[in-house]
Amino acid sequence: MIVSIDWLKEYIDIDMPLEDLAEKLTVAGLECVVKEIGKSIPKGVVIGHVLEKKRHPSAEKLSVCTIDIGTGNPATIVCGAPNVEAGQRVPVATVGTQLTPDFTISKTKLRGVESNGMICAEDELNLGDDHTGIIVLSDDHEIGKSYNDYFSSSLVLDIDVTANRPDAMCHWGVAREISAITEKPFKKASIKLIEDGPEVDSIAKVQIDALDGCPRYTARVIQGIRIAPSPAWLKNRIESIGLRSINNVVDASNYVLMETGHPLHTFDFDKLKGHKIKVRFAQEGEKFETLDHKERELSSDMLLICDTKAPLALAGIMGGIESEVDDNTVNILIESAYFTPAVIRKGSKLEQISTDASKRFERGTDPNETLVYAQNRLAALIVELAGGSIAKGMIDIYPEPLETKIISLRYDYVKRVTGVDISPENCKSIFSHLEFTMISEDEDSLTVEVPTFRPDIEREIDLVEEVLRVNNIDKIPSMKKLTMSVAEECDKFHPFLTDIRNFFAGHGMHEAVNNSLVSKNIGDAGIWGYTPLNVLNPLSKEMDVLRTDMIQPLLITLRNNALKKRTNIRLFELANVIEKNDHVDTHAVEHFNLGVLCCSPLWGLNWTEEDKPADLFYMKGVLDHFLGNLNFNYKLKENTNRDEFEILYDIVIRKSIVGKIGKYVDGYFEKLQLQYPVVVMELQIGKLFNWYNPKQQYIPTPQFPSIFRDISLVMDKKSKAVTILNEINQHGGKYLVDLVLYDVYIDDTKLDKNKKALSFRLEFRSKTKTLKDEDVDNVMNKLFERLMNQYGAQLR
Amino acid sequence: MTIHETIKEVQEQFKDVLKNARDPLMLEEVKNTFLGRKGKIAGFFSMIGEVPPDTRKEVGKMLNELKRSLNEQLELRYAEFQSEKKQKERVDYTLPGYVVHKGSRHPLTQAVDDMLSIFKRLGFDIAYGPEVETDWFNFESLNFPPNHPARDMQDTFYTEGGGLLRTHTSPVQTRYMAIHEPPVRIVAPGRVYRNEAISARSYCLFHQIEGLYIDTDISFADLKGTIELFCRMYYGKDVKIKFRTSYFPFTEPSAEIDVSCFLCKGKGCRVCKNTGWLEIMGCGMVDPNVLKVINYDTEKYTGYAFGLGVERMVMMRLGINDIRILFENDVEFLRQF
Numbered sequence A: 001m002i003v004s005i006d007w008l009k010e011y012i013d014i015d016m017p018l019e020d021l022a023e024k025l026t027v028a029g030l031e032c033v034v035k036e037i038g039k040s041i042p043k044g045v046v047i048g049h050v051l052e053k054k055r056h057p058s059a060e061k062l063s064v065c066t067i068d069i070g071t072g073n074p075a076t077i078v079c080g081a082p083n084v085e086a087g088q089r090v091p092v093a094t095v096g097t098q099l100t101p102d103f104t105i106s107k108t109k110l111r112g113v114e115s116n117g118m119i120c121a122e123d124e125l126n127l128g129d130d131h132t133g134i135i136v137l138s139d140d141h142e143i144g145k146s147y148n149d150y151f152s153s154s155l156v157l158d159i160d161v162t163a164n165r166p167d168a169m170c171h172w173g174v175a176r177e178i179s180a181i182t183e184k185p186f187k188k189a190s191i192k193l194i195e196d197g198p199e200v201d202s203i204a205k206v207q208i209d210a211l212d213g214c215p216r217y218t219a220r221v222i223q224g225i226r227i228a229p230s231p232a233w234l235k236n237r238i239e240s241i242g243l244r245s246i247n248n249v250v251d252a253s254n255y256v257l258m259e260t261g262h263p264l265h266t267f268d269f270d271k272l273k274g275h276k277i278k279v280r281f282a283q284e285g286e287k288f289e290t291l292d293h294k295e296r297e298l299s300s301d302m303l304l305i306c307d308t309k310a311p312l313a314l315a316g317i318m319g320g321i322e323s324e325v326d327d328n329t330v331n332i333l334i335e336s337a338y339f340t341p342a343v344i345r346k347g348s349k350l351e352q353i354s355t356d357a358s359k360r361f362e363r364g365t366d367p368n369e370t371l372v373y374a375q376n377r378l379a380a381l382i383v384e385l386a387g388g389s390i391a392k393g394m395i396d397i398y399p400e401p402l403e404t405k406i407i408s409l410r411y412d413y414v415k416r417v418t419g420v421d422i423s424p425e426n427c428k429s430i431f432s433h434l435e436f437t438m439i440s441e442d443e444d445s446l447t448v449e450v451p452t453f454r455p456d457i458e459r460e461i462d463l464v465e466e467v468l469r470v471n472n473i474d475k476i477p478s479m480k481k482l483t484m485s486v487a488e489e490c491d492k493f494h495p496f497l498t499d500i501r502n503f504f505a506g507h508g509m510h511e512a513v514n515n516s517l518v519s520k521n522i523g524d525a526g527i528w529g530y531t532p533l534n535v536l537n538p539l540s541k542e543m544d545v546l547r548t549d550m551i552q553p554l555l556i557t558l559r560n561n562a563l564k565k566r567t568n569i570r571l572f573e574l575a576n577v578i579e580k581n582d583h584v585d586t587h588a589v590e591h592f593n594l595g596v597l598c599c600s601p602l603w604g605l606n607w608t609e610e611d612k613p614a615d616l617f618y619m620k621g622v623l624d625h626f627l628g629n630l631n632f633n634y635k636l637k638e639n640t641n642r643d644e645f646e647i648l649y650d651i652v653i654r655k656s657i658v659g660k661i662g663k664y665v666d667g668y669f670e671k672l673q674l675q676y677p678v679v680v681m682e683l684q685i686g687k688l689f690n691w692y693n694p695k696q697q698y699i700p701t702p703q704f705p706s707i708f709r710d711i712s713l714v715m716d717k718k719s720k721a722v723t724i725l726n727e728i729n730q731h732g733g734k735y736l737v738d739l740v741l742y743d744v745y746i747d748d749t750k751l752d753k754n755k756k757a758l759s760f761r762l763e764f765r766s767k768t769k770t771l772k773d774e775d776v777d778n779v780m781n782k783l784f785e786r787l788m789n790q791y792g793a794q795l796r
Numbered sequence B: 001m002t003i004h005e006t007i008k009e010v011q012e013q014f015k016d017v018l019k020n021a022r023d024p025l026m027l028e029e030v031k032n033t034f035l036g037r038k039g040k041i042a043g044f045f046s047m048i049g050e051v052p053p054d055t056r057k058e059v060g061k062m063l064n065e066l067k068r069s070l071n072e073q074l075e076l077r078y079a080e081f082q083s084e085k086k087q088k089e090r091v092d093y094t095l096p097g098y099v100v101h102k103g104s105r106h107p108l109t110q111a112v113d114d115m116l117s118i119f120k121r122l123g124f125d126i127a128y129g130p131e132v133e134t135d136w137f138n139f140e141s142l143n144f145p146p147n148h149p150a151r152d153m154q155d156t157f158y159t160e161g162g163g164l165l166r167t168h169t170s171p172v173q174t175r176y177m178a179i180h181e182p183p184v185r186i187v188a189p190g191r192v193y194r195n196e197a198i199s200a201r202s203y204c205l206f207h208q209i210e211g212l213y214i215d216t217d218i219s220f221a222d223l224k225g226t227i228e229l230f231c232r233m234y235y236g237k238d239v240k241i242k243f244r245t246s247y248f249p250f251t252e253p254s255a256e257i258d259v260s261c262f263l264c265k266g267k268g269c270r271v272c273k274n275t276g277w278l279e280i281m282g283c284g285m286v287d288p289n290v291l292k293v294i295n296y297d298t299e300k301y302t303g304y305a306f307g308l309g310v311e312r313m314v315m316m317r318l319g320i321n322d323i324r325i326l327f328e329n330d331v332e333f334l335r336q337f
C-alpha cells in the first residue's frame, strides 16, 4: 500500500529523516520503504492531438491516425484501440522511446502501413491495468509537451501491510503508528456538515435482509450535484499515491477511503428503482454484470446491494454498471456500511475479484466511529466539490451494535512474555497514542477499551504485542543465559538418515532432491503398486499426484541428465512416498524410503582394469554392505511381475518385503542412448529404522588359526550359484566361518558346453582349538558327496 | 719377486678385472678366480710354508689383509649392481591412483544437518510430522480460522479425501504438543508445499525447520538469545541480527529476523538487494490460542516458535539465484558438494 508523505503530514508532524521513519515503522510491524513516484513516464511520451482517423485499408480492427505531436510534422500512427477518435488528446510514445527494458518504440509497418509511434493505454505506461483502450486526456493538455510533466512526483512510503492490520491500510492508520512511535499528537480533520435538503427518510429507504453479512448500513443522499474534474489539490492527492484522477465524486470517495481506510460506495440515486436499498444474499445462479463488464453467475454466498428490482453491487467488492455514477449524475446516494469479513472474503474468492474495498472489508473495518466519520466526510467533501444539498439525517440500520472489547493488561504478564520490565507509564502512553480508551488502572494492571478499528486486538497477549512492537522489538535485550529444559527423548531417526546419506555419498553416489509431485502415469508406475493420491488443484498435469516410489522420479532425473549428455549417473534420495489409503483421515500413508539409481561405469576408463558397467552385481554389493552395516539378514526373492526389468528382486527381511533391487531391460530407455545398464534399488528406511538394533555385544576375536579349503566344482550351467552357496553354508559343519565364491569358469572348448565350473574357498576355524586336517576332511568329503548326488557336481 | 711385490701385482690385477666385470655373473667369476677355494689367494696361503719362519706371521697377516680388502671391494661392486637393478625395475609411481568415485551430499540436506546439529547442541530434540496434513493441524489448530485472510499467505495444494499438503512445518507443533506435556523443546525439519507458479524465486516445495520451546517462564528475550546464538554458530560470530514485528496467526507477538548479509558484511550487494540485510526466518511467542487448543495451561506456560526456510539460506550461501537449480539434480551440479 502507498501512503504519501505530504498527505500524512496533514495528520502528524514528521521531523525525522524519512529513511529513519521507514526503519522505525518496519520494526514496529509496517514493513516499508521510501519511494519517489510520479516521474516514471519516459520522456519520449508526449501529448498528441489526433487530427484524422482513417480505417486501415487491409485490417478491420486497426485505424490509421494522423497525429500532431507538436513537431510541426504530424506523425502517422497505426492504432488498434477501439476508442481512438479524431480530436482527442492522447499520450503518444514517439519513435526511440524505451517503454520497458525490452520494448523500444521503432518505425514499423503494420499490415503494410507505416507507423511512427504508439498511442498508449494505461498498462503500457504503468499507470494501471487497463488495456481496453488508449488513455484519452482532457483538452487542457498541451500538444507536444512531455506527458510526465502532468504528474507531480511525490515521496511515498510503500508499505507491506500484514493481514491482521486493516487499520493501517490508510493515511490515518500510518499516522497513528507514527504518533505512537514518536509520541506526537495525531490530528483528524473536523467536518462541517450542512444538511439543507429534504428529510432523508422521505426520499430513500434501506432494508437489510442479511444482517449476518451486513450488520450496519448507513446512507446519505445528496441532490443537485455537478460532476466535474477534480480541483488541483484533490487531483494531486489522488495522483500522489499512484491513482488516476477521474472526477470530483469518484476522487472524493477514493480520498476518504485512503484517508480513513473505510471503503464507501456512491450510487446514482436516480437509477435506484424505488429509491430503495436492499441488502441480501444472492440467489443461486443469479446473474449480475459488474463494473469490469463481466457478466457473473452468483452463488448464494454472495452478498448483494440491490434496489427494488435488481442487484446494484457485489457488497463490499465491486459495483455494477447499472447504478454507476456518470457524467450526467445529479443525485447520489452514499453507502457507508460494515460487512462481515468472512462473507466478503468468501465472495471475493468465489468471484476472484480483489479490490481496494474488498481487501479492507475482508480484513475488518471499523463499524462504529470511522464508518460514520467517513460517511459524513464524503458527504461534506462532495458538496464542497460538486455542490448540491445533503438530505437531512443519515439512514442508519444497525440493530445489533458490535460489542466493544475491554481488556486488562497485567504488568507481570508483560514481563513474563517479553522478559523485560516495561513501565506502566510507557504502556499507558502507547495505548493513548493508539487511541485505546483507558477504563481503569491499578498498581498491577491497566484496563482499556479497544478501538473498533483494531479487530486484531482481542486478548491480553495482543496488548503485549502492542507494547512490545511500539517499544522497538529489536531493542529487547536477549537473554545471555539460556534456560534449557532438557528433552527426555532423543531422536535417533535423523542421525540414522545422516549415516545413510553419508554411506551412499561415500560410495560415490550423488544425493538428489526430487519434486514429490509427479504426473499420474509416473505415480501409477510406482514399484510398490500403491494407488497415487491426487492433488485436487495441481499446478499442472505434470504434478497432479504424489509420488508412490522413489525410483520413478529418479528415472526422470536420469532422463534429464542423459539429455544433457551427462555420464556417471549415480544417484540416491531419501524422502517420503505416499500411498493412498482411505482408512486414515488424510487418505495418505507415508513411507520413508531410499531410492538408488546407477547408470554408470564401475570405474570409468583407467589404466589397470578393463572398464565394466556398475551393473546389478555392483548394486547387490552395495546392498549387502548397507544391510550388513545395519546387522540385517535378508533374502532376495525374484519378482516376475514387471516386464520392464530384466531381473527384479524383492528384498525380504523378517518375511516382509522391505525393498526392491533390479536391472532394467537393456533398450528400455532406448531413446536416451544410455551407455550403461540402469540398475535401481529402493528400501523402506522407515521400516528398517523401527527394526534396527544398534550393535549387540562384541564377539571375541579368533584365537586359533583357520584352515582353508578350495573346491572347484563342474556342474550344470543352469544351476544357480545361490543354491550351492546355501548348500555349503548349511552343511559346512560347525567350523565353517566363511565362504567365498571366487571363480566362475565357462569354456565350451574345455568343459562340456552344458557345464560350468564354480570355485569356492571355505574357511574353517574353531573357537577352542587349533584345527587339524582331519577335523575338516570329513566335512569336505560329505559336502562333496552331497553336491555330487543332488546337483551332479564333479570335481574339476 | 718378493712376496710384497707379488701381493701388489695381485691387487692391480684384481682392480682391472673388477673394473671390467659388467654384470654380477662376471663378478662371480672374479670372486672364484681370486677368492675361491682354488683361487689365487688360497694359492698364496698354501705356499706360506715356503717363506722363512720368522716372516711367516707377518706374511700371514698381509695375506689376510689382502683377502679382506678384495672381499670388501667385491661387496661394494655387488651393491652397485644391486642398486642399478632396483633403479631399472622400479614401478612408475607417477601413474594415477585407482579410480574411487566421488559421491556427494545434496546442499539442502547438508544444510539441514548443519542446522540441526546446532539446535541439538542447544538442547532441542527432533520431531516429525506428515506431509499430507489435515486442515485442522495445518491451519485451524494454528489459529487460522476458516475464511481468514491469513490463509492467503500460504497458497495450498488440496488432496483428494479432504487432506492438504502442509504449507509449513508448524503443524508439527500442535501434533507434538498433543502427545507431550511441557517442557517441550523441539525442532522439526521437513518438506512443505506451496501452490505457487514455479519460477526462479519460488518452487512448489521447499524445506523448513520449525522450532518450538514451551515451559514456564519462557520469554521473548529467551527467543532472542537462542536465535542470536544459532545465527552466530551458523553464520559466524560477527553476524548482526535484527528483529522486526510481523504477523503469523500462531504467534503473538510475531517477528521477522534479518541477518547482516554475510557476503558484503552489511555494505549492500546483489544478494541482499543492497539492503545489507537478509530475511531468514519468522518467529514469535506461541499464541495462547494454540496452547489452548492442546489444553496447555496458558497462565502457567509460555513459549516461542520459529521457522526458517532452508532453500533461502542455501541459495544465499551458495550464490544460487534460481531455486529450480536445487531440484534439477544435474549431476554436474550435485558433484560440486
Ligand SMILES: [Zn+2]
Pocket (backbone or CB within 6 Å): B261, B262, B263, B264, B265, B266, B267, B268, B269, B270, B271, B272, B273, B274, B276, B277
Ligand atoms: Zn549483501
